[in-house]
Amino acid sequence: MFPQQRFSRYFIWLGLALVVAGAVVLGATGEGFAYGLILVGLLLLGWGISHFPGLGTGLQRFWRKRSTQMGTNGVVGAIAILLIFGLTNFLAIQIPLRIDLTENQIHTLSSQTQGVLQNLSQPLTLWLFQETDDANLKPFLDNYQRLNPNNFRYVFVDPDRNLDAVQRFQVESRGEVHLEYGDKTQLLKVLAQGEPLTESQLTNSILQIQGDRQPHLYVLQGHGEPPLDQIPGGLGQMAQLLATQGYIVSPLNFTQTPTIPPDADLIAVIGPQTPFLPGEVALLETALANNQSLLLLLDPQTDPQLNSLLDKWGLSLDQRLILDQGNRADFLGLGQSTLVLNQYGDHPITTALAGQNSIYQAVRPIFSDTTEAIAATAILRTDDQTWAESQPEIPDPTFDPPGDRPGPLTFGWALEKIDSQATMKATRLVAIGNTTFVTNGWLEQYLNSDLLLNTVNWLAQTEEVPLAIQPRTPQERRLNLRRWQIATLAWFAPILFPLGGLGGAIFCLWRRR
Secondary structure: OOHHHHOHHHHHHHHHHHHHHHHHHHHHOOOOHHHHHHHHHHHHHHHHHHOOOOHHHHHHHHHHOHHHHHHHHHHHHHHHHHHHHHHHHHHHHHOOOOOOOOOOOOOOOOHHHHHHHHOOOOOEEEEEOOOOOOOOOHHHHHHHHHHOOOOEEEEEOOOOOOHHHHHHOOOOOOOEEEEEEOOEEEEEEEOOOOOOOOHHHHHHHHHHHHOOOOOEEEEEOOOOOOOOOOOOOOOHHHHHHHHHOOOEEEEEOOOOOOOOOOOOOEEEEEOOOOOOOHHHHHHHHHHHHOOOEEEEEOOOOOOOOOHHHHHHOOEEEOOOEEEEOOOOOHHHOOOOOEEEEOOEOOOOOOHHHOOOOEEEEOOOOEEEOOOOOEEEEEEEEOOOOEEEEOOOOOOOOOOOOOOOEEOOOEEEEEEEEOOOOOOOOOEEEEEEOOOHHHOOOOOOOOOHHHHHHHHHHHHHOOOOOOOOOOOOOOOOOOOOOOHHHHHHHHHHHHHHHHHHHHHHHHHHHHHHO
16 A cells, blocks of 8 residues: 555545634634635645545445435435525526515505606605614615615614714604705604504605695585594595695685685585585586586485586486495495495596405496587496486385386596696596595595595696505405314324325335335
């Protein structure tokens, strides 16, 4: 035996020791000489293996073994899987594709937010005066930054260290959140420890700092309309929702203020129970003549005496009540007079709502016969399983022509009168034969709030407020199992599934032999 073969095993052990020592030093200190230890160790290890006695003959016998071949296949397969996994992650980093598979897309910013961010004309900075991200806000804010990395950024500021920023924004307490847009600044909110920042709060604050003024909505009172209060059947939730969207919502009573306020962007007539006087109707017509938009939500079996106004727009009210022959709201514990819609007209108000539900209780048809000067679009329409009942007070009503009218029936219209000289904004009117969908409790159901917001935004013609769906909240899904189902799962998981796998392995081994 040659001397180098005799001492080869010692070189192998010494080389392994140097490689391990170099790796430990590199991981612990990061010193450069660790690379030298690893290199010398690899050289000694390679020399020792190459001069190990009987290496060639032993390797030949080793590679001929069936166990070696099978083990090699397993190692090669494992390495291939690791390479595929690594390559997939590399490509995912280089091409950041995001797919939100949640039911309500809760990890995706709403189309409203996307429109707002795309319309940023100059850089906007969100300043958070807290030294740590105690509410895990970074992933949420990264979604904003990803949509417009050039014009949106956020900064966490330690108020004890960055005194210049504290003085510039006049920060008084830790947790303040400020927006900076051009030369304008705005306090968004003061966050308590661990309190998150919602998409609605941030997006609406961006809209406010972008706009020069807030649109003003006046809601008529004095004719039995629901009050702007948080009571059953009231409009408190509507007023609160519109306020979060940057609107000013105020009541208007013609007996106290017999004029249309000049700052009114739109006027809402919601559920009047008594007729309007001719002078009040004239005021509404004057508002439309001055390009102030009008929203009409009118319940069935009421007559607000607005015929002279409606005639000019080609609209007529039907006193019948729309009923659902299939009673598709029965699963909600509601009757035939409740309609659940998921198909809408092709209009900016309802385009984003297609395929999703909205709900209405007590609905009247509205018919349209407009002229060429007025563009009318049916936005809310029932299907052929509904009819307009002329005697809804009788028990168990059925479709009885000719007094009743078969569906489909339209109960929501969006109308627009465009100035022929194109010197002013278009005059817009929306008429819907239902009030309940905007009242307290109903506004939160399905997409009712989205329909309201889109309608008001379209009427207000505020370019900085895009028409979109509100941010979604997670749906609570619970799996309710019976006792026998729980017992079955208890047996399957720890006992039957493992026994099935073992049985399959034994069967495969028996077949191979």
